[in-house]
Amino acid sequence: MNTAYNFAFFDEGSKREIRRATLKAIAIPGYQVPFASREMPIGRGWGTGGLQLTLSLIGKNDVLKVIDQGSDESVNAVNIKKLVSDTTGVATTDHTTEATLIQSRHRIPEVPLKKNQILILQVPLPEPLRYYEPSESETKKLHAEKEYSGAWLMLFEQIMKYGSMTTGADHPVLVHDRYVMAPSPIPRFDNPKMHESEALILLGAGREKKVYAVPPYTKVVSLDFEDYPFEPESFLDKHCRLCGSTGVFLDELVDEGTNETFYQCNDTSYCIETLNEVEPFGVK
Amino acid sequence: MTLDIVHDLQSVYRKLVDSTSRPGLISDLRKEAALVEEEDQKGCSASLLLLALTLFDQEVSFKVFSKQADSVSKTINQLTYAKPTEAKKADFLLILQDAEKGSLEEAIINAKAGTLKNPHTSAFIFVEVESVTNGEALLLKGPGIHSTELVHLDINENWVESRQEKNKEYPLGIDMIFIDQHHQLLSLPRTTQISRNRVMG
Ligand SMILES: [Zn+2]
Numbered sequence: 001m002n003t004a005y006n007f008a009f010f011d012e013g014s015k016r017e018i019r020r021a022t023l024k025a026i027a028i029p030g031y032q033v034p035f036a037s038r039e040m041p042i043g044r045g046w047g048t049g050g051l052q053l054t055l056s057l058i059g060k061n062d063v064l065k066v067i068d069q070g071s072d073e074s075v076n077a078v079n080i081k082k083l084v085s086d087t088t089g090v091a092t093t094d095h096t097t098e099a100t101l102i103q104s105r106h107r108i109p110e111v112p113l114k115k116n117q118i119l120i121l122q123v124p125l126p127e128p129l130r131y132y133e134p135s136e137s138e139t140k141k142l143h144a145e146k147e148y149s150g151a152w153l154m155l156f157e158q159i160m161k162y163g164s165m166t167t168g169a170d171h172p173v174l175v176h177d178r179y180v181m182a183p184s185p186i187p188r189f190d191n192p193k194m195h196e197s198e199a200l201i202l203l204g205a206g207r208e209k210k211v212y213a214v215p216p217y218t219k220v221v222s223l224d225f226e227d228y229p230f231e232p233e234s235f236l237d238k239h240c241r242l243c244g245s246t247g248v249f250l251d252e253l254v255d256e257g258t259n260e261t262f263y264q265c266n267d268t269s270y271c272i273e274t275l276n277e278v279e280p281f282g283v284k
Numbered sequence: 285m286t287l288d289i290v291h292d293l294q295s296v297y298r299k300l301v302d303s304t305s306r307p308g309l310i311s312d313l314r315k316e317a318a319l320v321e322e323e324d325q326k327g328c329s330a331s332l333l334l335l336a337l338t339l340f341d342q343e344v345s346f347k348v349f350s351k352q353a354d355s356v357s358k359t360i361n362q363l364t365y366a367k368p369t370e371a372k373k374a375d376f377l378l379i380l381q382d383a384e385k386g387s388l389e390e391a392i393i394n395a396k397a398g399t400l401k402n403p404h405t406s407a408f409i410f411v412e413v414e415s416v417t418n419g420e421a422l423l424l425k426g427p428g429i430h431s432t433e434l435v436h437l438d439i440n441e442n443w444v445e446s447r448q449e450k451n452k453e454y455p456l457g458i459d460m461i462f463i464d465q466h467h468q469l470l471s472l473p474r475t476t477q478i479s480r481n482r483v484m485g
Contacts, residue, residue, distance in 0.1 A: 002468065007291070008294075012289060012290065013294070013341055015294075015297075016338070019338070019339065021404070023301070023339075024404040024406075024459075026301065026304050026305045026428075027304065027473035027474055027475065028403055028455050029427050029475065031404070031455060034404075056297075058294075060291060061293065118301075144399075156347070178455065200301070213305075214307060215305045215427045215428040215475075216306060216428055216430075217429055218428065219427075
């Protein structure tokens, strides 16, 4: 642990500010609360919003997991883990069930989250209405008036154009029947995990200086139409080449030698744990 | 032993997060409250002071309802640099146990409820009560609650109705935190719906 820094990097004043904003975010599910985002020693767009949330929450007894697009080992995840553990001394883990704080970019882990865990999602673009309304003051007004016809129109235009909702990641959701919210660029596959989640979910956008929240047991509905219901990515009849899992989010890969398409768990720690259950090796 | 403003206040904050994201979940602040120096309290309970130390600084304002409001305000201002102000402007309203009857309702009526564009510019109300585990049964519903949650709260005022009136235009509203004599904390954010439970469970 590097004692030249404050515990958890931040000074206490910065923590207080984001803590006040976070409590308001929990009290108003899906509403984006502004906060004074600080400069961080990692590049913007590398998860500074999520990192600031993590630093404001973390205590000596926490166990931290950081994942980037399903991987604990990516440079981004490793850098964030190193910064946090260097300034706090907390333990880190790859095992989802062992973690008390999970900071993630682009995924919600496959292992269902529990009560004693907080999921922190990194958000590049917190404003789901930004695609059709560039002005912040206008989007604030639209949220205030619960005027979301533009969001539906956007989805409708995609259906007209492509015959289906091709939103890919970051498919907008309606939270507690009140706010349309960007779930961050998680695949549609992960959207249903936000509904009535056992764990608190906090979302942080560093560049846009917003925090928002989905409390546990909160209604989260992906926007859709009666004729075109919301559909998560389907991996029917497909399984992970490594661990054999089905019903998880799979990455499609191509074998360069044979040109054959195969699939692999996107959540690498889940994949390794499943493999170890099947074929135990080493000391557990 | 004295309070560690980094680690002990982090612990208080996490309990605030737990209780606010799971209304009805009672958090225990006894360990941290025991570290608050007697001389710092000046008529304010140790656990209420902990909340002030966790969340207050020069950027926020507060209003104290108490027979000793002046001295308590002075103490909080000296410890946190937060500014005392009138109820209608305060970010935090503190209702101490010795406050005159009717203070809680008065605070609820006057507190900032935020605006439709900025509902987060609303007030938090912190209330000292005898007990958050004994007293009138209240049934809670809303985000953070798996079906329903039953709590017992000992307050001698018609605050439930005043709160409901104040929070009727969601997302406008107030968020409330109750602290009892045993440093137990209950949080009722604006999304929590309360019904008085006449049937003893
Ligand atoms: Zn796998």
